[in-house]
Amino acid sequence: MRCFVLLLAPLLTACALGSDSQRFVPAEEWSPANPSLQDTARTFQEVSRRVVAAASAECRRQTNRPNCTFGILVDLDRNAPTNAFQTLDDSDQPFIIFTQSMILAADNGDEMAFVMGHEAAHHVLGHIDRQAKNARESARIFGDLARDTGANAEEIEQAQQLGAEVGVQTYVRDFELEADRLGTVITYQAGYNPLVGMEFFKRIPDPGDRFLASHPPNARRVQVVLETAAKLGLTQ
Ligand SMILES: [Zn+2]
Structure with missing residues (x-):
């Protein structure tokens, strides 16, 4: 059985995939029954190949992580919400999971590549480990204060739980911007245009500038992508 840690569900460790192995298929094996989805599936498979190659190369170049071989899975559950996330299995292999509704929400390969590049960047940057460490340290501080x-x-125990949550929330938006920055580079290296890809931001709800929002405001994310793209010689 494969156990996964869900990055975007803080402090939730779950065997999310192992108990229902029919539900997740590798991108290259995804073959939707609906003929109108077959072009989309081919685009997604091409994006997966190219982003995996670029992300793996970037992972090996800038980290000493033992496992830089990404797997891309499709969640076949039609009722699963529009989402993509990065997880690790119990041998530390990185997987990026797209729900079908997430794939269908993308207008083109550039948008798919942009989301995939962002998720791959979370792994290259070690965000799951860093988030867990922040949670542990903050839980300890809050627990000691209470004691x-x-x-x-x-x-x-309640103070420790609150501390863990604060430890996660304090850095989660910084991690998102870091992933946007490196994700822009990976998207570009995979042969896609991150400036086209980021159009996706315009169609997702803007969390605004609330303290506990798990994602930065969309305008800040767009700014980070534009700055990074300009360094790559890309302009709108
Ligand atoms: Zn993210």
Whole structure:
């Protein structure tokens, strides 16, 4: 059984894929029954090949992570929400999972590549490990403070849980912007245009500038992509 850690569900460790192996297929084996989706499936498979090659090369170039071989999976559950996320299996192999509705929400290969490049960047940048470390350290600090003020065991545990949540939330938006930056580079190296790809931002709800929002405001993300693309010689 494969156990996965969901990056975008903080503190949730789940065997999300292992119990239902029929639900997830490798991108190259995805063959939708609906004929109108077959062109989309071919585009997605081509994007997967090219982004995996670019992301793996970038991972080997800038990290010493033992596993830079990305797998791309499609979640066949029609009721799964529009989502893409990066996970690790129990041997630390990175997987990027797209729900079918996420693939269909993309207007073209550039948008698919942009989302995939962003998710791959989370792995190259070690965000799952860094998020877990932030949660642990913050939980310890909050727990110690509670203990010092004479809290009982239950209150200390509650303080630790709150601390873990704060530890995650404090950095989650920085991680998103880091992934946008490196994701722009990976998208470009895969042969796609990140400036076309980022049009996707315009169609997703903007979380605005709330403190506990798990994603940065879309305008900030667009700015990061534009700055990174300009360094690559790309202009709108
Ligand atoms: Zn992300």
